[in-house]
Amino acid sequence: MTEPRKPIDIGNGPTTQDSLAPDAMDQVPAGVIRVDRGDVICAANAPALRMLGRTAEEVIGAPISAFVHGEDFPTVVAFERAEEPTIVRFLGASGALSMLVSLARLPEAPGADAQTILTMLPADGLVSEIASLRKDETRWKYALESALEGVWDHDFETGNLFYSSTWRRLRGLADDAEVDGTLHKWIENVHPDDRAHVLACIERQDSGEVQFNTFQYRERHADGRWVWIESRGASVAYGPDGKPCRIIGTDTDITARKEAEARLAEVSRRLQLALDISRIGVFEHNLDTGVSHWDEAMFRMYGLDPAGQAPSSAGWESVLHPDDKAAAIRRVNDAIVSGTPFNNAFRIIRPDGAVRHIRSNAAFHTDLDGATRLVGANWDVTDDIALQEELRRAKSFAEARNCELEAARVSIEYNALHDHLTDLPNRRYLDRVLTEARVVNAILHIDLDRFKQINDTLGHQAGDAMLVHAASVLSSHAGSDDFIARIGGDEFVIVCRSGRDSTELAELAGRIIQAFRRPVPYAGQLCRLGASIGVALDGGRLTHPRQLLMDADIALYRAKSLGRDRFELFSDEMQNQILTAKRIGDELREALERRQFIPYYQPQFDARTLEITGVETLVRWNHPHRGVLAPMQFLKVAEDINLLAAIDRMVVEMAHADFGVWQRRGLAVPKISVNISSRRLRDPQLVSDLREMKIPHGVMSFELLESIFLDEFEDEVAETIAALNDLGIDIEIDDFGTGHASIIGLLKLNPARLKIDRALVGPVTQNSKQQKLVRAIIDIGHSLNIKVVAEGVETWAHAALLADIGCDVLQGYALAKPMSRQDFEKFAQGGFSVPRSLSEARRMR
Template identity: 55%
Template sequence: MAKPSGSTSIAVHETEREPFYRRLFARSGFGFAALDAEGRIIEANGTFLRSFGVTCLSALPPFPDCVSPRDSAVLAFAMRPSLAEQAPWELRLQRPDGGEFWVLASFVEPPALPGEPVAPALIVQITDVDERKRNALELAERESRWNHALESAGQGVWDHDFARGDLFYSRQWRAIRGLRPDEPIDSSLEGWLQSVHPDDRAHVLEEIRKQETGQTPFNVFCYRERHKDGRWVWIESRGAVVDYGPDGKPSRIAGTDTDITERKEAEERLAQMSRRLELALDVSRIGVFEVNLRTGDVRWDDRMIEMYGLTGEPDEGTWERALHPQDRRKATARVSDSLFQSQDFANEFRIIRGDGQIRHIRGRAAPYVDMTGVPHLIGANWDVTDDMRLREELQHAKDLAEARNAELEAARARIEYTALHDHLTGLPNRRFLDATIEAAAQEARRSGSRLAVLHIDLDRFKEINDTLGHLAGDQMLVHAAGVLNELKGPGDFVARIGGDEFVFLSTGSAGRNLAMLAEAIVSAMRKPVTFNGHICRFGASVGIASQSGEAIDAKQLLVNADLALYRAKNRGRSRHEFFTSDFQAQIIVNKQTADEILTGIEQQRFLPYYQPQFCARTLDVVGVETLARWDHPTRGILAPDAFLKIAEDLDCVAMIDRIVLEKSLADYAGWRALGLGIEKISVNVSSKRLHDPELARSLHTLAIRPKSLSFELLESIFLDDCDRIVLENLAEIRKLGIDIEIDDFGTGHASIVSLMKLSPRRLKIDRQLVKPVSRSPGQRKLVGTIVEIGRSLNIEVVAEGVETPAHVAIMRDLGCDILQGYALARPMPAEAIADFVRRQEWRQPGGGARDLQNEVRRAAGG
């Protein structure tokens, strides 16, 4: 029988049995509606229709459109089959006239009962809770206001009644500033401003002006004020106009002051934390997202957008569209279940990027409700594609273990493997090496066999890491591990012990050529490796130590190999060195020498020796070169080659130079007082000394007579490119009246352009060029060319290494200005200089020097 138009009863065909849900609709006091698979309302009872203020179904749109847009996101979860029969959902429904009302909505999939027609897709039951919900919201709002009022308690109160001239400040107001309750207050504006932070005074005056002129009836501002104990406290001042005078201006202003120092400090800490977090996220490449579950609005940061390969802004469906088809159901179900349970969750899935790449993503997210009651989901994603290979291997191992009912044993074995192996290269780690070498040492002691350790360090690895990144460095380490594995024999063991260092353990190596093995390692490591189109070249240095018999000490073997590696690196890298007993003795000697050098510095046992320099034309003494010597308590006077290298390792060469320079300046002052005619002293200056930013400052503390001192710079450090510190030091040296000389000229790399740029006072021709001039015309021609270069640039030329009379004559004839060498004088201590100059020994009979003098005079026409 047809249902009368406008009736709210449910039509029932007389030829069919009335379904159960229709009987329920008719007898229930709750609002019920039946929905088809598309969400359209196909039947409803009178209570349901009255809730919407309508009398027929045709007046209602599909049920999803009956829900307020603000709750559409919640409805999307509520109507899902997996969530439909859960607890009632709180929703806002919308009447045709636009009015909204709150309901509790439950969704049920009705079962198909035998003998009944096909049931609807979904049954929705609603209970009107609008008045209760609105009362609750109003109550919450009132409670919020009351909480704000309670929070204001305890704040410092002030009241400025200008009409009565009454200024009131509460106890809390005074306590904020460290004042006693009865302590007098300078209430004048000028007096009070002195306690306000200077940077805040202009701002405070402007805010006070706004209040007192009535421009802002209610005003809030923050500033810093000095506490009685001297520190600055942050004050938040809230003021309101209470009364107005006849002129319309405020006559009374009252308010509160709050100490917000902790809040300000917390804000600064939060800002710093936010900056660190942002930096950490940027470095780790973790992307962050947030979803408004009510509106569906989506926000992704730049790292998320880059991770997913997007070219535009994400929307509500971007994430699901990016999911790999095989992972979509599982990943979305994980999100749905966790949202329903309101708990944070982890998720793993694959995505197909915009460029077609398949990437493995791992994420964590958590739901939360903001202050307005809007549900949100916030979380982070990071790309773990590179980790999945290892994870899949672990999963495979776990599956095999479960299949064999040995899950615990497999997990323990895997943990032990991870603990004993390097995760990058797969090689054993230091822990595994320590156990293995100890066992190998015990076996070698028992069998009398030999045990060898090769300590390998990659050369130029840091440069590759710094220029091409850590991925390139990791690939180089993996390549190096592969090289060592290929060279490993049946009884060998290879481990990575950290960074770019490896250890190759060879057991039973009595018949093995360790030098050939080391050379094979060095040669293989030199071969280029390609990374992202770049050719990467690096090398390896190898230190070797071996022992046999009962004296084997595993830990000492590792130490000895490390020491041998240190020597290999010091001798030029990409080579191997053996640890020997002589090497060990040398280490002991070097250690003893290092201790003695430090003691010698403390005891001022470093002193200058001097080698006189002579005018090439007259053979008169014109200066001396200062040479560092060590007055060793047992070994006597030692030249620099006995201590300089160790002193450089100790980084104390500058201290020795300083001692020698100070003593030589004192000696020079004594010679001048004696009238010996020595006009200049010269001292050597190392490259490291020139790069010392404190050099100029230390020289300013010395009494240096202008033009009396020259600094000799090795040509090997005098290059075209000098850094800023060197150039600044050279400029300061010249300002002090110190001349610049180029030592060992002809053996370095200085160009004529850089020579002109520096304009030294003298060039010293290296003894290697001077020595062969007596027998080589070509060498004389080369030296003559250097002399001509000096003359053309107005630079004096000094010949050092003048060891024979022939050298003296030839270098004079070639035009050298000054001569220095054993033919004329050897280095001597300061106390011998005066006697040497007075006795004119180089001119005495029986010496080659006198013959030279006569030859010089004849050549000069006298």
């Protein structure tokens, strides 16, 4: 007994040739056709013949291609490698028939040909249904794509995760881009702030809590930006546990909508902020129903409770001030009749009794339901009304005082342009005149002489009186068309508008100077002023007035430098001299920086032994182009530009350094003297500089011009001299005999030596009176224990005579000229010869 055959498998499982014998094939409910290697039909069961409407004789032995639609035959040929059944059209007796076909290849038995089994089931209804489904699918596909809806399908049973091309494009992906739809991977692209919300929504749907789920979130676009996604998902299939096993949904890019919502929210926020800041209340009144809506600002403005009764037109009318009620209501009614926008102003009485002033603007509009509404805004202008009232009162007060203010303005302007003491125009007024004037004939710049002494000795009141006197003098001598101004301190300016020549200007300046020479009585004393004047004449050159003022200032400077109490007329030569002085000044500053100033030394000799008792240090300028220059060629300019103190400092330092070298070399130079300017003597840095140099006592002396001192010299000078004495630095009076210092002055100063001026020494050999004068000076010095130095000793006759009358020290060209450091060192070492005795000097005399 043979083993019963296994059931027929019409799928793709293994099938043996024995299992598909003709009698077995007839038992299969589906159509079965067996085809050999040559695609020839070997056998066909009864269902297959019925489906084809053919007999066995027509089918068996015929090629399979005779019964397959030509367009589908390639599918059958390729079907040997297919894993799924497919639809194939067969050619039956009554036309084409659609069959669902599966195919299996029979294992090859030894000595037998390979065969293929085709299993067929009718599929016309299935094809129609598939076609309909495909049509519906195409329709929904186009609808979703036109709506920019991305479709996703999560089948958790099969693990198939589907994403449409639109779904990919929403995220900036290519249509064929591979997508990892696993939750842990996908959630990485969700915005960190949205992940918790998204996971919570997914959990609700995965748990079966909701069938349909919608949520919004931000997801990272392929280009790096965030896009807003609205996701809608529906559960379409459920597992045995009741949880969804398949969810299908759509994603929509709502970024533009979110941005519009954000802009709208921002606009609303700004509008609300503006309303809050402006304290404007907004209302809306339905004219058809009589219902009104107020915002919170309206309730606050009217002092009402928002939780109370809804506002109405009757309620609004009830709070109107009795004096404004009729006009306010009439204004509203007229606007309702005309239907035009309107504004209103009225007062209200709030429940707390406060009266407030209200302004209102309103307009009409018809809403979507056709209702007519009155929309408007109210704002409280009580503070503005109070301010306006205050302004009206202030305006009345201002108008009442307008004349007084105008007078004050005129007075202020006058005071701003005039000197309060002399009542003359001031510098500001002068600047305006010079700016507005096209041409000025001439300018006189006047500076008062000796004004400072009067002001310092008699007080500021005396100084003020002198300035008033000066203004009177100038006003009495200037022409009626001339402009007179006090421009500061003791300086005045006369601007001559009418034509004057140089002669007339000289006469005017001379008269003014003569007038100032007359003594001025004040407090029982006679004050003597003077005037120095600089005159600048345009002379038809059309010089700018400001330049003319500068020229007058230059001329004034020249007048003061030539002795004061005079006038000078500006000229081109004067201008050139100023430019030359400026050039020299610039060179002096550079020379100071480059240490071009050098000391020259002139020996001083004992009048009896002719031994060197010291040297006088004299400054020279080692000019890089003009050679060594004497002081007279640069000291005046140096004084004008305040460089004397710096030059003195440099010379003292260099002389001290040279003296130290001489001491180390054993040269017999007992001491050195250095000329010091009055400006350096008043320099607060002088004493500290000398203290740092650590000069030994008694080896240095400062020569001070007699003109520095009066009988009562300044306290600061006296303190400086006392400090110099403490440092062991002697004081010498230079150029004594010019008449500035008295015997009392010498007693106060107590100098170590005084030098007789060369103007007195020169005539002593020829003039007996001059001899007596010099002898008297020597006697006075000796009586005060002061050594006497005669400078300007030009001949040996001078030397012998001065020695005979008691002079202590001699200095002059007869003995030695000023010389450089190198030449002096040779001289001191015996390189030069001098008479060895006074008898020899007398014989030469």
